[in-house]
Amino acid sequence: xxxxKFKPFYLFFITYMTQMGIxxxxxxxxxxxxxxxxxxxxxxxxxxxxxxxxxxxxxxYSFNKGESIFETIESLNSKAKMILMPLYISLSIFWSILSxxxxxxxxxxxxxxxxxxxxxxxxxLITLILTFYLVTRGIITIAHICTIFFFLSGPxxxxxxxxxxxxxxxxxxxxxxNENKDFYGGMIELYTAFLGFEVILFMFPYISKEKSxxxxxxxxxxxxxxxxxxxxxxxxxFNSIQQLTRQVYPVVTLMKYIEFEFIERLDSIIxxxxxxKVLITITMYVWISLVTLKRVVKWSDNLIVxxxxxxxxxxxxxxxxxxxxxxxxxxxTRVQLLISVFLPLLLLIIIFKKRRSNG
Amino acid sequence: xxxxxxMIILILLMQSGCMDQKIxxxxxxxxxIGYESIEEGEDIGKLKVTxxxxxxxxxxxxxxxxxxxxxxxxxxxxxxxxxxxxVLGQVRSILIGEKLAEKGVWDLIDTFYxxxxxxxxxxxxxxKSSPQQMLSKDYPNFQMVDSVIEExxxxxxxxxxxxxxxxxxxxxDYLDDAIDPIAPIILQTEDGIMSEGIGLFSDDxxxxxxxxxxARVFFxxxxxxxxxxLLIKISKExxxxxxxxxxxxxxxxxxxNNQDIDVNLSIDLKGFLLxxxxxxxxxxxKQMAEMExxxxxxxxxxxxxxxxxxKEHQIDNLGIGKYIKRKMDYQTWKNLDWPKSIDRVNIHPxxxxxxxxxxxxK
Numbered sequence: 001x002x003x004x005k006f007k008p009f010y011l012f013f014i015t016y017m018t019q020m021g022i023x024x025x026x027x028x029x030x031x032x033x034x035x036x037x038x039x040x041x042x043x044x045x046x047x048x049x050x051x052x053x054x055x056x057x058x059x060x061y062s063f064n065k066g067e068s069i070f071e072t073i074e075s076l077n078s079k080a081k082m083i084l085m086p087l088y089i090s091l092s093i094f095w096s097i098l099s100x101x102x103x104x105x106x107x108x109x110x111x112x113x114x115x116x117x118x119x120x121x122x123x124x125l126i127t128l129i130l131t132f133y134l135v136t137r138g139i140i141t142i143a144h145i146c147t148i149f150f151f152l153s154g155p156x157x158x159x160x161x162x163x164x165x166x167x168x169x170x171x172x173x174x175x176x177x178n179e180n181k182d183f184y185g186g187m188i189e190l191y192t193a194f195l196g197f198e199v200i201l202f203m204f205p206y207i208s209k210e211k212s213x214x215x216x217x218x219x220x221x222x223x224x225x226x227x228x229x230x231x232x233x234x235x236x237x238f239n240s241i242q243q244l245t246r247q248v249y250p251v252v253t254l255m256k257y258i259e260f261e262f263i264e265r266l267d268s269i270i271x272x273x274x275x276x277k278v279l280i281t282i283t284m285y286v287w288i289s290l291v292t293l294k295r296v297v298k299w300s301d302n303l304i305v306x307x308x309x310x311x312x313x314x315x316x317x318x319x320x321x322x323x324x325x326x327x328x329x330x331x332x333t334r335v336q337l338l339i340s341v342f343l344p345l346l347l348l349i350i351i352f353k354k355r356r357s358n359g
Numbered sequence: 360x361x362x363x364x365x366m367i368i369l370i371l372l373m374q375s376g377c378m379d380q381k382i383x384x385x386x387x388x389x390x391x392i393g394y395e396s397i398e399e400g401e402d403i404g405k406l407k408v409t410x411x412x413x414x415x416x417x418x419x420x421x422x423x424x425x426x427x428x429x430x431x432x433x434x435x436x437x438x439x440x441x442x443x444x445x446v447l448g449q450v451r452s453i454l455i456g457e458k459l460a461e462k463g464v465w466d467l468i469d470t471f472y473x474x475x476x477x478x479x480x481x482x483x484x485x486x487k488s489s490p491q492q493m494l495s496k497d498y499p500n501f502q503m504v505d506s507v508i509e510e511x512x513x514x515x516x517x518x519x520x521x522x523x524x525x526x527x528x529x530x531x532d533y534l535d536d537a538i539d540p541i542a543p544i545i546l547q548t549e550d551g552i553m554s555e556g557i558g559l560f561s562d563d564x565x566x567x568x569x570x571x572x573x574a575r576v577f578f579x580x581x582x583x584x585x586x587x588x589l590l591i592k593i594s595k596e597x598x599x600x601x602x603x604x605x606x607x608x609x610x611x612x613x614x615x616n617n618q619d620i621d622v623n624l625s626i627d628l629k630g631f632l633l634x635x636x637x638x639x640x641x642x643x644x645k646q647m648a649e650m651e652x653x654x655x656x657x658x659x660x661x662x663x664x665x666x667x668x669x670k671e672h673q674i675d676n677l678g679i680g681k682y683i684k685r686k687m688d689y690q691t692w693k694n695l696d697w698p699k700s701i702d703r704v705n706i707h708p709x710x711x712x713x714x715x716x717x718x719x720x721k
Contacts, residue, residue: 037689112475113475114475122375123375126371126372126375129368166528170678170681170682170685171681173681173684173685174684174685174686175684175688175689175692178689239531240531240532240534240535241535242534242535242536243530243531243534243535246534252475253479253527256478256479256480257478257479257480257527259480264478265478
C-alpha cells in the first residue's frame with residue numbers, strides 16, 4: 001500500500017471535494033452579512049490569496065521531491081522527535097474532532113431542513129462507520145472514490161446555472177461594501193470556506209511524479225471559486241440585499257424556487273447529494289490525522305482510525321444545539337486556518353535552512 | 360466476521376429509510392390558508408384562520424376554521440378538528456383578508472418564510488371580504504375552489520392584470536428599501552371568484568388599490584407587460600382594444616444639486632388595433648396618426664394618475680427607487696429616506712404608440 005501512487009489529476013477532485021462543504025449553502029448570506037452591498041467582489045481577492053497559499057504548498061512539493069513532510073520536519077534534528085510527538089498527537093486529535101464536528105453540523109442542518117425525525121447521534125455514527133471504511137482503504141481508494149462522488153454530485157449543481165429564476169441586475173446597485181458588519185471577520189470567514197486544500201501537503205509521497213502535476217490542485221481550487229462566485233452572484237440578483245442578510249441558507253431558497261413540470265423541491269436532492277462531499281471532507285481530515293498519528297504509534301491502521309473516530313465522537317458528544325455547534329465549528333476552522341498558514345511556512349524555513357547548511 | 364459486520368451495517372443503513380415515515384392517506388395536505396382579523400364581537404382583534412385541503416376519496420375539499428391569537432397556534436387547533444394529520448408542505452396559496460392586510464402582514468409572512476417545510480413560491484393574495492366565506496361557500500360551477508383560486512391567480516398574472524406574488528417576492532420587496540410590495544386582489548362574486556387588480560402596500564400595510572385597467576398600465580411601467588390586450592377609452596363614444604406585441608420601457612434618472620431628481624419614463628409600444636368603436640376611419644393614415652396620439656394621451660393620463668396615487672400615499676411600488684439608488688452614493692441615498700421623498704421627484708412619462716396593423720378587414 002505504502003508505495004502505491006495515484007496520477008496527479010486526481011488532485012483536482014480531491015481538492016474540490018475537500019474544499020466544498022456545507023458552507024456552500026450559506027455562503028451568500030455570510031458574504032452579504034459581512035461585506036454588505038456588492039460583497040461578492042470579495043470572493044476574487046480572497047480566492048487569489050488562497051491561490052498564493054496553494055503556490056507555497058506547490059513550492060514545498062517541488063523542493064521536497066515527493067518526500068513526506070514528516071521526514072522533512074524530522075530531518076532537521078534527530079532529537080526534535082521528543083517535541084514533535086505531543087504535537088503530532090494533538091494535531092491528529094484536533095483533526096479528528098474537526099471532522100466529526102463537520103459531520104455533526106451537516107446532519108444537524110439536514111435534520112432541521114428535511115428530516116426532522118432524524119437522530120443526530122445515530123446518523124453521525126453511521127457516517128463515521130462509512131468514514132472508517134473509506135479511510136482504512138488507503139489514499140488510492142479515497143482518490144478513486146472522490147472521483148466517483150464528484151461525478152455523482154457535481155453535475156446536479158450545474159442545473160442551477162441552467163435555470164435561474166427571477167434574476168435582475170437592478171438588485172446589485174452601485175454601492176460598494178456599504179452596510180458591512182465586521183469586514184475583517186468576514187475575510188477570515190470567507191477564507192475558511194476555501195480550506196481543505198492543505199490536505200495535499202500530506203499526500204506528497206503518494207503522488208506519482210509528473211511534470212506540472214500540481215496544476216490540478218490549482219484547477220480544483222479555481223473550480224471551487226467559480227462555483228462560490230456564480231452562486232453568490234445569483235443570490236445577489238435573486239434577493240434584495242436586506243433579504244440576503246436575513247436568510248440563513250439562501251442557496252436552499254434559490255433551489256426551492258426552481259420548479260419543473262415533473263419535479264420540484266430540487267433543493268432536497270442536491271442537499272442530500274452533498275452528503276457525499278461532506279463524507280469526502282471528513283475522510284480527508286481523518287486520513288491526515290491517521291498519517292500524523294502513524295509517526296507516533298506503531299498500531300495497525302484500523303486501530304488508529306477507530307481510536308481517532310472514537311475520540312472525536314466522544315469529545316463532541318456534548319455539543320447538541322445549533323449555536324454550540326456553529327461556535328465550535330468556527331473556532332475549529334479558525335485554528336485549522338492558522339495550521340494551514342503556519343505549517344507550510346515552517347516547512348519552507350526548514351527547507352531553506354537545510355539548503356544553506358548543505359551549501 | 361468482516362462480512363457479517365458489513366451485512367449488519369448494510370441492514371442498519373437501509374433501516375434509516377424508514378425513519379421519517381409519512382403515509383399519504385393519513386395526511387391532509389393543506390392547499391390554501393386564509394387569514395382574516397375579526398372586527399366585531401367578543402373575539403375582536405383575534406385571527407380567524409381557515410384552511411382547505413382535498414380529500415382523496417371523494418375528490419372534494421374540506422375547510423376548517425378556527426379563531427386564534429397567533430398564526431402558528433392555529434395548526435394545533437385545526438388538527439383537532441379532523442381525522443387527517445394536517446401538513447404544510449403542499450400549501451399553494453395564502454389568502455389574506457383586506458382588513459388584516461391594512462394592519463400589516465409581515466409577521467404572518469415571516470412565519471411562513473422561516474419555515475423550511477414551505478416553499479418560497481407559495482402565492483399570496485388579498486381577499487376583499489372574508490377568506491373563510493370564499494373558501495367554504497359551495498359554488499355551482501366548481502368543486503374545489505382552492506385550486507380554482509390558484510389557477511385564476513396564475514392565469515391572470517400571465518395576462519398581466521394582477522401581479523404574480525409569492526412569499527419570496529413579497530419578502531424581497533418588503534425588505535428592500537427602494538421598493539414597496541404589491542399583491543393581487545381577488546373578490547368573491549355571486550357564483551364564483553374574480554380578480555380585482557393590484558393592492559399597493561406601504562411597508563407591510565395595504566394602503567390602496569388599482570383597478571384592473573390601471574393594473575395593466577402599471578405593468579407597462581414595471582416593464583413586465585410584454586404581450587397582451589389593453590382596453591382604451593378615449594371618450595364615451597370611442598373605445599379601442601389594442602393588442603401589444605412589443606413594449607420597451609426605459610427609465611433615466613437625472614439628479615441636479617441633490618434637490619431635484621428627474622425621472623424620465625419612456626414607454627415604446629407597438630401592436631395591433633383589434634377593435635374600434637367610434638367615428639374615425641381606421642384606413643385613413645392621417646386619422647390613424649391621430650388615433651395613435653389619442654392612445655398615447657390616454658396611457659400618459661393613466662400613468663400620471665398612478666403616480667399621483669403613489670405620491671399621495673408616499674409609496675413606491677414601481678421600484679423607481681432602485682433606479683434612483685443607482686445614481687447616488689450611499690449617504691445621499693440614506694438621507695433621501697425613500698419612499699417618503701417621492702414627492703420631491705419629478706417623473707415625466709412619455710409614451711410612443713405605433714399601430715402596425717388594423718386587422719384582416721379593410
